[in-house]
Amino acid sequence: MSWIDIGHIEDIPLRGARLVKTHIGCIAVFRTAEAEVFAATNSCPHKGGPLSEGIVHGQSVTCPLHNWVFDLNTGQAQGADEGQITTYPVRLEDGRILLDASTVAHRSAA
Secondary structure (H helix, E strand, O other), rough: OOOEEEHHHHOOOOOEEEEEEEEEEEEEEOOOOOEEEEEHHHHHHHHEHHHHHOOOEEOEOOOOOOHHHHHHOOOOOOOOOOOEOOOOOEEEOEEEEEEEEHOOOOOOOO
């Protein structure tokens, strides 16, 4: 994998998120209370809510529009809700957030 440096972990508040613009659209990068980072699509599949404006708790995010909860590891909706968001490989290296370049380089053909 090749990695893109998208910023320092301190650029994202604890239990917060920031948006990264890519060729495939905006990706939300989340920081947990434990200073872990996750990357996922920013749009909730239910009503298109901006997940970067949601509540980060544990390793999950709750959509700000209708309270759907997504596991940031798998993208799967939790509870009785059905749905899934796309997650992207991300890692921390010396406090820098690195996003897998190969997953965000091109839109897929439809």
